[in-house]
Amino acid sequence: MRILILCTGNSCRSQMAHGFLQSFDKNIEVYSAGTEASGKLNTKAAQVMNEIGIDISGHTSDSVEKYLGEKWDYVITVCGGANEACPAxxxxxxxxxxxxxxxxxxxxxxxxxxxxxxxxxxxEIKEGFYKFYTKNIK
Structure with missing residues (x-):
């Protein structure tokens, strides 16, 4: 099972979702990327994940172009605000x-x-991605 989590900056929400999915099942190949990757992980995102025992500090902020040539079982967008365009x-x-x-x-x-x-x-990301995991993968 190969899953790509996609957002704009790939520094916060997609990184947390990546960390949660990987924590639910080590056998899933999980990656995250951004259409305008910031190039760095949001330190507060890493901090709040570390507080619950999930270390995402080694994650990198990657451009979606890195993954375009690959096959995916799921691509999941996580953008949310009304002013925020979801990447395709x-x-x-x-x-x-x-x-x-x-x-x-x-x-x-x-x-x-x-x-x-x-x-x-x-x-909210933990809850949303756990629902996805139990419905589609588990």
């Missing part, structure tokens, strides 16, 4: 899905509020 993937894909989430990296406010949004989105 034109590679060889059996199933295309969208599981959208807010982007906590754009939240403004106090440090406490920003971290609460990272925790909220992390927990």
């Amino acid at each position: 993937f034109m590679g060889d894909v059996k199933h295309r899905l969208h599981i959208g989430f807010d982007d906590p990296s754009h939240v403004e406010g106090t440090d406490e509020f920003i971290m609460s949004e990272f925790h909220r989105v992390r927990d």
